[in-house]
Amino acid sequence: MATIQRIEGKNSVSDKITVHCGYDHEYRKIRHYKTWRVPDGWSVKRADREAQKIALDGVVNKSVI
Numbered sequence: 001m002a003t004i005q006r007i008e009g010k011n012s013v014s015d016k017i018t019v020h021c022g023y024d025h026e027y028r029k030i031r032h033y034k035t036w037r038v039p040d041g042w043s044v045k046r047a048d049r050e051a052q053k054i055a056l057d058g059v060v061n062k063s064v065i
Helices: 044-061
Strands: 002-008 013-023 029-037
16 A cells, blocks of 8 residues: 655655655564655646655665665
8 A cells, every 4th residue: 555645845756755665573564665756847736646646666676665
């Protein structure tokens, strides 16, 4: 499962991507994080699609994104 959160800073827009990969032996959630900066000139729709691809890649591979 992945969560994407939009962060709007002074100069740029970023997406914080959190991927949940189950639980460890102490029943704590295993989470992987990545902050992805949206390139200048990209539309919101294009940026959302790219963030979804990055999040899906992290979920499918179960690796650190």
